[in-house]
Amino acid sequence: MEHLALDPSHHLLATAWFAIIGLFLVFYVLLDGFDLGMGMLSLAAPSEHHRGVMMRSLGSIWDANETWLVIVGGTLFGAFPLAYGTVLHGLYIPLALMLFGFMLRGVSFEFYALSARKWLWGTAFGLGSLLAVVAQGFALGGLLAGMKIENGLFVGGVFDWFSPFSIMVVLGVIAGYCVLGANYMILKFNGELQNHAYRRSQAFSLLMLLAAAIITVWTPLQYPAIFERWFSLPAFFAFALLPLAALFSFYGLFVALKKRAERAPFLWSLSIFLFSFIGLAATWFPYIVPGSLTIDQAAAPSNTLIFMLIGIGTLIPVMIAYNIYQYSVFGGKIDADAPPPQH
């Protein structure tokens, strides 16, 4: 492995793939984030009618949103097989839970529309969303804590991801996704459902700010390597910018909510996520599994990375274009008080 690390062109390719997969992950977190967030919020929707409106508004986009995660999985497998094979093995239980959550939620979309027992599939939808988010939180917490990898195999325990720290991460992720979901609802709906979303967004934004603050303080205290990374000069000034930018976005969000702006809250919450994500990636790089595997160690050889870059890299603008097109086709406000379609 060592000789690979010294090869600058291989390092460049591995870095490019780290960035591409990071981009896919950003798309996933932002898009499925509001999707999952709305799912959790639907558990306390003002009425069954409104829950139906919320679910129908996601009907045309949830599949594409979730597919970004499948792409993250597929490209991670190809570009960083060692990371794919060890991380998925180590996070066996949270990932299985996430898959169960996806299933519950996915079938509920289909069957809610067809069934006479709306509450059953509506509740399954909400609980499935919650389960998937909790699982993602534990997976992230587990990953941040690092994984025991020896000779290219995962050798840790099956519950290594479970810790007080990862519980805190779960709470942060729940709050964050709920903020995204509520702000998307503000953007998309009118009337009572929009008012409801303003209230939810305010409450969850406060919780998210609190959780983000706790996690930001806790992380370097828990993990000395991260402490060193953040608080060494001159990196400290660069790292300090990110929480400041996030904090400013929080400020913008609260002001926008107070002014009852319709688009701004969603955009501010996207920027909070973006800065947190960049912070995470900067803290990690050049590790792909924190503390155990660098991107050079985990990356596939150069010929695979080039082959994938030609095949997938060129497709990225195309994928983005048709996703934007699909969103634009279903763009515009939804009248939340209109009667549901007959079928």
Add this chain to the structure above:
Amino acid sequence: MEFLSDATFLSRLQFAFLAMFHILWPPLTVGLALILFALEAAWVKTQNLFFYHQTRFWLRIFMINFGVGVISGIPMEFAFGMNWGPFSIASGDFFGNILGFETAMAFMLEAGFLGIMLFGWNRVSPGMHLFATGMVLFGSTLSVFWIMVANAWMQTPAGVEYIGGKFVITDYWAAVFNPDLGHAFWHMLIACIELSLVVVAGISAYYLLKKRETGFFLPPFKYAVFALVAIAPLQILIGDSAGGALAETQPAKLAAIEAHWETNPPGEGAPWAVLAIPDAESQRNVWELSIPDALSLIVTHSPNGTVVGLRDFKREDQPPIWIPFYAFRLMVAAGVFMAGMALWTLWLFLRRKAHMQADSIGDKPWLLRGWMLAIPAAYLAVEMGWLVREIGRQPWIVYGMMRTEHGASDLPLAAVQWSLSSFALFYLAIGVAAFYFLRHVIRKGPLYETPPRHFQDKRVPMSSMNDEGY
């Protein structure tokens, strides 16, 4: 039940279960997408409402089917890393790369246009909607291609060397276009089309039998049957050719499929066991019903061509025999049944035209019941085919190079027991619910939706339209 306490065996069982449940759905997605594209194109071209109503009816079945296919497909993407970590690490340079292609080229293409295809009738022009349907068709067909590339490579791993526990790519194109790919891709793609045509014919037959909506369902019945007259025998031919190729590429699998133990000596033909009770312990068939020389004829197309027997392989390199042997026979029987139904029905159409009209075909209950029975037969053929393919590859995960037991993640027994039983429970519930709702949609029949508004009046601005939804 000692095998239930072996984590690797449970990982295999879990993967088999995930794959067998998943493969129930995509074949109809792929084939029905093709049929929907043809119907919608006919509507756009002729503006005949009959085609529009046909499209909308079959689209409702497509929608439920697609949903479950996606939901059961996502776990497959993760299952390799979770349960087969060492395999993923060893083969990732090629296998993972191909799955990456599948997700970015195919999976996303389907997802990116599916919303428009299902809910966009009133939001885009008919031409744009047809384009979206075409992209879903293209994406799902590409998906078949890349998945079969990955799977065929596990059967006939070309273009790589297995060095230090890792597959190193020596020739990219040889690995992609490995020897099994041609048969694998076409056999699967034609299976998708055949299954979908059988589903269309079977559901139509149900209506014709009930004498409901006969004017609506006679044309799809007729055209599905006519297409099957060509497709069903073609599939048998491809299958036969694939079986012949096994003699070269995977002789142990072929021998297991045919419960063929002893290599026939030169100058003598190998008998073909129609039915048998194979016994791995004594390395022979305890009982068999066989036709002399027939196996040589089938495999080598000569009465005394050599067919390698299982005893030529070490015991630890032999695949299990019972499942490949019987699954293969069930698949062939189902395939022959579907081809026979198509030819019989064609003969009736040509010879007894008066009996095959919308108002008279209902008096042929056995024909119509036969087509309803063909639906489970088509699904059976797909499931059995995959059992033959995957169990016949054992004990290898990558044929001849990496053994299955070396590819499994070292997981605690309880973790796999928990995940397997949870998947079983979830899939049972999803399967039952999907079946219930499919039955609901099928029984409700065509809804004769009003066509999209700008089809009626092109001056209506798009912004004043709302979704008709389902």
